[in-house]
Amino acid sequence: MKKHLFAIAVAVLSLHPIASAKTTELLNVSYDPTREFYKDFNREFSKYWEKKTGDKIVITQSHGGAGKQARAVIDGLKADVVTLALAYDIDAISEKTGLLPGNWQSRLPNNSAPYTSTIVFLVRKGNPKNIRDWDDIVKPGVEVITPNPKTSGGARWNHLAAWGYVLKKELGDLSNLKNVDPAKREAAEKKAYEFLVKLYKNVPVLDAGARGATNTFVQRGIGDVLLAWENEAFLSINELGPDKFEIVVPTVSILAEPPVTVVDKNAETKGAKNVAEEYLKYLYTPVGQRLAAKHYYRPVHPEYADPADVKRFPQVYLFTVDEVFGGWKNAQKTHFDDNGIFDQIYIK
Amino acid sequence: MKIRFKQHSVLPGFGPSLGYTLFYLGLIVLLPLSTIVICSSQHGLENFLNVISSRRVLLSYRLTLFTSLAAAAVNCFFGFVIAWFLVRVNFSGKRIVDALIDLPFALPTAVSGIALTTIYCRNGWIGAPLEKLGIKVAFTPIGITIAMILVGLPFVVRTVQPALEELEQELEEASLSLGASRWTTFRRIILPMVMPALLTGFALAFARSLGEYGSVVFIAGNMPMKTEISALLIITKLEQYDLGGATAVATGMLIISFILLLLINLLQSWSSRRLKGI
Numbered sequence: 001m002k003k004h005l006f007a008i009a010v011a012v013l014s015l016h017p018i019a020s021a022k023t024t025e026l027l028n029v030s031y032d033p034t035r036e037f038y039k040d041f042n043r044e045f046s047k048y049w050e051k052k053t054g055d056k057i058v059i060t061q062s063h064g065g066a067g068k069q070a071r072a073v074i075d076g077l078k079a080d081v082v083t084l085a086l087a088y089d090i091d092a093i094s095e096k097t098g099l100l101p102g103n104w105q106s107r108l109p110n111n112s113a114p115y116t117s118t119i120v121f122l123v124r125k126g127n128p129k130n131i132r133d134w135d136d137i138v139k140p141g142v143e144v145i146t147p148n149p150k151t152s153g154g155a156r157w158n159h160l161a162a163w164g165y166v167l168k169k170e171l172g173d174l175s176n177l178k179n180v181d182p183a184k185r186e187a188a189e190k191k192a193y194e195f196l197v198k199l200y201k202n203v204p205v206l207d208a209g210a211r212g213a214t215n216t217f218v219q220r221g222i223g224d225v226l227l228a229w230e231n232e233a234f235l236s237i238n239e240l241g242p243d244k245f246e247i248v249v250p251t252v253s254i255l256a257e258p259p260v261t262v263v264d265k266n267a268e269t270k271g272a273k274n275v276a277e278e279y280l281k282y283l284y285t286p287v288g289q290r291l292a293a294k295h296y297y298r299p300v301h302p303e304y305a306d307p308a309d310v311k312r313f314p315q316v317y318l319f320t321v322d323e324v325f326g327g328w329k330n331a332q333k334t335h336f337d338d339n340g341i342f343d344q345i346y347i348k
Numbered sequence: 349m350k351i352r353f354k355q356h357s358v359l360p361g362f363g364p365s366l367g368y369t370l371f372y373l374g375l376i377v378l379l380p381l382s383t384i385v386i387c388s389s390q391h392g393l394e395n396f397l398n399v400i401s402s403r404r405v406l407l408s409y410r411l412t413l414f415t416s417l418a419a420a421a422v423n424c425f426f427g428f429v430i431a432w433f434l435v436r437v438n439f440s441g442k443r444i445v446d447a448l449i450d451l452p453f454a455l456p457t458a459v460s461g462i463a464l465t466t467i468y469c470r471n472g473w474i475g476a477p478l479e480k481l482g483i484k485v486a487f488t489p490i491g492i493t494i495a496m497i498l499v500g501l502p503f504v505v506r507t508v509q510p511a512l513e514e515l516e517q518e519l520e521e522a523s524l525s526l527g528a529s530r531w532t533t534f535r536r537i538i539l540p541m542v543m544p545a546l547l548t549g550f551a552l553a554f555a556r557s558l559g560e561y562g563s564v565v566f567i568a569g570n571m572p573m574k575t576e577i578s579a580l581l582i583i584t585k586l587e588q589y590d591l592g593g594a595t596a597v598a599t600g601m602l603i604i605s606f607i608l609l610l611l612i613n614l615l616q617s618w619s620s621r622r623l624k625g626i
Contacts, residue, residue: 067587092589148570150584205487205569208580212566215462220469337588338402346572347404 023056024272026279029079031066031153031258032211033232037295038083044291045282049275057275065209066153073097073263080267080276083260085153087111087321088328090261099265113257114283115297118318119161121248122217122226122233129224133250134165137225138198145223146203147213149336154210156336158227161254162199163335164324166192168252174319197345218245229256230313231296255318258297381602388599391592399596408578408597409604415489415577416557419496420504423553424546427504434505435512449505452498457562464495465567487569492577495563500553507552511545544620551612558605 030038042059049057062069062077070089073079074096084090087105094100105112123131129142137144149155168174170188177185204222207213210232217226218240225248228236233247260280267273282288286304293305302310325331335341388396399405434446452460468475469486478485485491515538523533561579568575578601585594 071586071589096589148584150572151570151580151587206571208565208570208583216465216469220466221471222469332588338585338590338593343404343572 023058024275025270026057026059026080026272026275027062027078027266028059028081028083028279029062029069029073029077030083031069031085032063033229033235034083034258034295035061035063036235037291037297040291040295041283041288044287045279048282048287049278059279067151073099078266078270079263080270080272081260081262081280083258085256085258086156086328087257087259088332089153090259091329093263099263100261101264104261105259107261108280109284110300111257112259112261113300114260114280114288115258115292115299117230117256117258117297118249118253118316119157119227119256120230120233120253121250122228122236122245123224123248125244125246127246127248131225131248134162134195134252137227138195138202140202142202142225143204143223144199144202144225144227145205145207145213145217146227147210148206148208149342151208152210152213154229154232155206155213155227156331157229157254157256159196159335159342160321160325160331161227161252162196163192164254164319165250165252166195167324168317168319174323177323193341193345196341200345230298234296234312249314249316252317252319255320257320384595384598384602387591388595391596395592396596396599399593400600404573404576405578405581405597405600407573408576408581409600411489411492411575412558412578412601413604413608415492415496416554419493419500419557420550420554422493422497423500423504424550427501427549427553428508428542428546430501431505431508431512435509449502453502457499457560458566460498461495461563461566464491464498464563468494468567486567487571487575489575491567491569492564492575495567496557496560499560499563500556503552503556504546504549507545507549508542511542515541540619540623544616544623547612547616547619551609551616554612555605555609558601 028038028042038059038061042061046057046059049055062072062079064072066085066089070082070084070093073082073093082090082093090100090104091102094102094104108114110116121131121137123129129136131137131142136142146158147155149159164174167177167185167188170191171177171180171184205216207216210228213226214228214232214236217223218236226233230247230249237245237247260283262273262276262280264273267276283292284301286301289299289301289304290306290309293299293302293309296312298313299305299310321328321331325334333340400409430449434442434449465472465486467473468478468491470476470479470484472486475485483490485494519537519541520533523537524530528536559579561577561583564577565580568577568580570576570580578597582594582597585591585597
């Protein structure tokens, strides 16, 4: 927060000499792994905006854990746009503050997610435990590193991905679960529960955040497989050298849709709503899509991205949170709230 | 004619200092803490009791209290030894050792947490040999205690050190010349004199450990029902946007801490009164 105010102060001070052209400031409150992507994207957008309108734009970024960032906005951080990891966190902002309407997610294409990702496995070089798919990580003797879903948004995706894998195995197609016989579905969910019990038995430590879990796996050498977002797995490999780790993409995984939206009332107060909307729309253009793919997010329009970048993303059967769990609010309630499935697994 | 002087209190500056004390404590301590209590009371007594009596919360209280007590006790012993060493022994580099004591104060707690975990995890410098002996440190209550020992140590050393410096060595010499053994001298002369300071140090270290989050959360492993400290439960409830639950856990913790600190303070004033008696 303090750092943040400081960043704004610096931005304001550096703006001072420009008098004639109108200068707008935009505050984008985002989560951790998007830092590099938005750094590039902001540069491109300011160029585009200045060329189009003659106005200058200064975009400030704030990064942190998604849940904490959402709470900061609820507590009064004046974000003009939020680009977070979970629709659930933006729902919370909408519900608690009324700064943006409840139907925010339908305002932009693709559930307001201009780029997506999925959950993959990061394993040690050579894949010594021969981990190919979800079934391999629940085998006895395999250590799995995943953070605590009670505190980490990333961990919730991991948990749900595993759950969905079992449903897919038991029921086949997941896009039409409504028509599945309830008894059959219940049996499948029981299997999924048992699968997660086995999975968590293989977890030696539940770090509080995704970064902590990566640290445990990478720096301390604990565990055989790290469950991670695909873009973060690529980032880890990039930072730590491809000679140490490799990515294994399972046959089935979850479609992670990190959504973006304008925080209407904040942007309106500042007179920046128009820019804020343009800023987010620009994410869907060839420029935005190319940059997203470059930074290891799966673009929603792969045709705009560099084919070499797109080749890095193998084909996976991806299901959505809406299809399998009936939306994030439901998923949160059944799986992660107090006495939810995660608690039951440990309290039993 | 009678000249009337303005009646001054026997204590100089009593009025203003009392006023400032109350104002400052109110603003800095009571006001923020009262919002926690108010916020939790908004959700009703029943909700409060339900939250704090759940098994998971009770287990976290137990874990937090026991590890904090253990850490404070260990710190009392070694803190005393270090303070003794620093006061009684002169050696070159004493200033450096003296400055080292304060480092845990200055270090961001997350840094010490990550460093401790790296050392004590099963591939770490100390963790690996201990693992061979069958002792697990990181991701167990022992690891939590070690993190708390680190953050609490300066409190004990810094409170005991001045008390030891004040200690009149004549008293020890008198005791020895009257034929008391070194151990008796320590037990009957030194320890009672230092006791009030030691108890203050204990209370400070204990209180600090109760609220510690940053350094503990890395080494704790955060396994539900096993190594979840109360501060982690507060954070998990906040992550669910469950402000009522989070403040209930916090209020419970506040009440327990307040009672324990009150007890320690009573003990401390009893021991310093006893000291003045002799």
